[in-house]
Amino acid sequence: MPIGRKDLLMGAGAAALAAGVGPAAMAQGQGQARAQGQAEDGAAPAQAPGFYRFRLGSRVVTLLHDGAGRRPNPTQGFVRNASPEQVAAALQAELMPTEHLDIVYTLTALETPEGVVLFDTGTGGQLGATAGQAPANLRAAGHDPAQVRMVVMTHFHGDHISGLTDAENRPLFPQATIVVPKAEWDFWMDDGQAGRAPEAMRNAFALVRRKFEPYRERIRQIDGAAEVAPGIRAVPTPGHTPGHTSYLLTDGGAQAMVLGDVTNRPELNLRNPGWHLVFDMDAEQAEATRRRILDRVASDRIRCIGYHFPFPANGYVAKEGEGYRYIPALWRGTLEA
Amino acid sequence: MPIGRKDLLMGAGAAALAAGVGPAAMAQGQGQARAQGQAEDGAAPAQAPGFYRFRLGSRVVTLLHDGAGRRPNPTQGFVRNASPEQVAAALQAELMPTEHLDIVYTLTALETPEGVVLFDTGTGGQLGATAGQAPANLRAAGHDPAQVRMVVMTHFHGDHISGLTDAENRPLFPQATIVVPKAEWDFWMDDGQAGRAPEAMRNAFALVRRKFEPYRERIRQIDGAAEVAPGIRAVPTPGHTPGHTSYLLTDGGAQAMVLGDVTNRPELNLRNPGWHLVFDMDAEQAEATRRRILDRVASDRIRCIGYHFPFPANGYVAKEGEGYRYIPALWRGTLEA
Numbered sequence: 001m002p003i004g005r006k007d008l009l010m011g012a013g014a015a016a017l018a019a020g021v022g023p024a025a026m027a028q029g030q031g032q033a034r035a036q037g038q039a040e041d042g043a044a045p046a047q048a049p050g051f052y053r054f055r056l057g058s059r060v061v062t063l064l065h066d067g068a069g070r071r072p073n074p075t076q077g078f079v080r081n082a083s084p085e086q087v088a089a090a091l092q093a094e095l096m097p098t099e100h101l102d103i104v105y106t107l108t109a110l111e112t113p114e115g116v117v118l119f120d121t122g123t124g125g126q127l128g129a130t131a132g133q134a135p136a137n138l139r140a141a142g143h144d145p146a147q148v149r150m151v152v153m154t155h156f157h158g159d160h161i162s163g164l165t166d167a168e169n170r171p172l173f174p175q176a177t178i179v180v181p182k183a184e185w186d187f188w189m190d191d192g193q194a195g196r197a198p199e200a201m202r203n204a205f206a207l208v209r210r211k212f213e214p215y216r217e218r219i220r221q222i223d224g225a226a227e228v229a230p231g232i233r234a235v236p237t238p239g240h241t242p243g244h245t246s247y248l249l250t251d252g253g254a255q256a257m258v259l260g261d262v263t264n265r266p267e268l269n270l271r272n273p274g275w276h277l278v279f280d281m282d283a284e285q286a287e288a289t290r291r292r293i294l295d296r297v298a299s300d301r302i303r304c305i306g307y308h309f310p311f312p313a314n315g316y317v318a319k320e321g322e323g324y325r326y327i328p329a330l331w332r333g334t335l336e337a
Numbered sequence: 338m339p340i341g342r343k344d345l346l347m348g349a350g351a352a353a354l355a356a357g358v359g360p361a362a363m364a365q366g367q368g369q370a371r372a373q374g375q376a377e378d379g380a381a382p383a384q385a386p387g388f389y390r391f392r393l394g395s396r397v398v399t400l401l402h403d404g405a406g407r408r409p410n411p412t413q414g415f416v417r418n419a420s421p422e423q424v425a426a427a428l429q430a431e432l433m434p435t436e437h438l439d440i441v442y443t444l445t446a447l448e449t450p451e452g453v454v455l456f457d458t459g460t461g462g463q464l465g466a467t468a469g470q471a472p473a474n475l476r477a478a479g480h481d482p483a484q485v486r487m488v489v490m491t492h493f494h495g496d497h498i499s500g501l502t503d504a505e506n507r508p509l510f511p512q513a514t515i516v517v518p519k520a521e522w523d524f525w526m527d528d529g530q531a532g533r534a535p536e537a538m539r540n541a542f543a544l545v546r547r548k549f550e551p552y553r554e555r556i557r558q559i560d561g562a563a564e565v566a567p568g569i570r571a572v573p574t575p576g577h578t579p580g581h582t583s584y585l586l587t588d589g590g591a592q593a594m595v596l597g598d599v600t601n602r603p604e605l606n607l608r609n610p611g612w613h614l615v616f617d618m619d620a621e622q623a624e625a626t627r628r629r630i631l632d633r634v635a636s637d638r639i640r641c642i643g644y645h646f647p648f649p650a651n652g653y654v655a656k657e658g659e660g661y662r663y664i665p666a667l668w669r670g671t672l673e674a
Contacts, residue, residue, distance in 0.1 A: 045478075045479070048385060048390070052385055133670055140385075142382065301432065311670070330441070330647050333474075333648070
C-alpha cells in the first residue's frame, strides 16, 4: 500500500498554514506560546518551544531562545582587523553563508523556588520581527514573566535591554529587581559621555535611559566581582562595553558561566579570539578579556552559555591551534546534568 | 532587594519533584507528553519536548528524540581497529568522558497532509529506561503514532525495530505500511542464516521475527535504490547490516539524507571514517559505504540526519584532514529552511 504523490506533496494550503507560525505569531502571548510546541493532526506544523533545561548541581538553568537578527555582508567591515577574504574563509569553513550572518539571542534563567532570575532580556520584539520570542518561551517553560524575581544585566546594548519594557515602555518584569554592573551604569548614565557621544551612539544612550526609567526604584548596582546572590557571582569582563559583566553560577561543585557578549558567534570569535568585531567598544580590552575568559573556561572545563551561541547556546570551550573550538553540550531529553 | 540563599537553594523537595520528570514519566502517553514541555509556576521543571522541525522545500521534517543508551568502557573493544589510547584521545578531544559513551537515538518523521512517514521506530522503551521517548515526542509534535501512515526501516537492529511493537508485541503503528529493504529482510528472515548464527546473534534473529510478525500483512519490500514514494528514494548503504539502507528526501531542489547508521556518534565515526565499530556486521563494506556517502553529502552539501547524532541530529558534513567534521544545522525557532 504505497502512498502516492498526492499524499506527499504539501500543497499551497498546507504551506500557507505553516507560514502562519512565524516569530510574530510566536510572540503573541501566553495562549500562543502554549500552542507553539503542539500541532494537532491536520493543523499547521509548529516548531518546538525554544527553551532547554539543564541541571546545575541541585538547581536548574533554563535557556530561552529570543530569535535572531540578520546582518547583511558580514565580510564587509564586521571584523575590523580581518580582511573580507579572511572572514569569508572562516564562514565557509563552517559552511555558513557569506551574504549574511544570523546573530542569535539566548537568555539564561536560573530557576529557584522563589522565582526566576533572568540574565538579560532580549529584544522585546522591538529590533525586528525575527526576534522577541523569549517571553513566550519563558511562558512555554512554565513561568510568567511578570513573576520574574530578578533581572541581571550583562551590559546595556539594545539586544540585551530592549526586552525590559514593551514598545510603550511598560515594564515587562514588574516584580523584578534589576541588577546592573556599576561601571556599565556609570558609563551610560553619565551626561558627559552622552553629550560627547558620536551621532551614531546617541540613540543607544537614549535607549538605555528610556528602558531603565520604569524600574528606577528597583535598580541595584553591583561593583566589580560582587556576589549578586548566593551562587551568582559577577565576573567583570570589560571591553565589549565599559562595564560588561559575565556571571558565574555555582551550586556545590557545579559551575556555569553566563558569558554574555565575551564572544559573538563562536564560529568567528572562538576560532579567532583576536578578531575585533564592530560591536566591541574597546576592541583591545575586549580581546584581552576574551582571551582571559576563554582560557579560564577551557582550562577549568566550565560549561558556558553564550548569548550569541546557536541555541540551546550551552557547551564547552576547547583550546585548538591558536584559538578555541566550541563544543555544544549533548542535548538531553531529561534533566540530567 | 537581593534575594537570599533560602530563595536560591533548591531543597530536597524540589529536587524530588524534578526527579519525577524522567524518561519513564515522559513515555506514559499523550497526557504526559503534552505536559512535558510545560511546567506551571511551582511545579517541577520539565525538559522541553524532544522534537525539532525544519522545512525541506514545501515539506516539513520532524526529528524525534528517543533517548539514549549508555555503553560502558568505549575505549575497550568498541572500535575494533583502534587502540584504547586512540579511542580515548578521540573522546577527550571532544571533551567526552572515556568511562562511558551515550549512544543517542533520533527518529525522522516526514509530515504530509495524509499522515506521517516515520523512519525507524526507536527502542520502544524496551532497551532500558533511558530511551523510548519517541512516541511521546511524536505526540508532543501533534501526531498520534496510531495514525502514522508509513514506517520505513533503515535496518533491523534492535534500537531501530523494537519500537514497532510494545512489550506485549502489540503493533504501535496499526495503520502503517512497513517498508523494508529486501536485502535486509532476506538476510534476517532466512532460516539458514538464523540457524548458522553464532549464539550471541540468536536473540537478534528472534527479535526481528517477533517485531515484524504483527505487521505481516502490511510489509512492503523495496529492492535497491527504489523510490519509496515521491520524494523518498532508497540509497543502499550496506555493511553496518547486509541490507542497511539510507533514504534521500527531496522536494524541489531541497535534499536531506536520512543516514541511519552509516555512522555512529559523529565525534568518532566522522573524524575517523576508517574506524570499525563493533556494531558493523561487515566492517570493510561499512567503511567503504561510509566513505562513499560522507564524500557525497560533503561534496553536495546535503543536510544529513544521523540516527546516533546528538539531538536534534541534523547538520552538514565538512571534509577535514583525513576525515570529516560534523556541523550541526543552526537551531531555528521558526520553520525557516
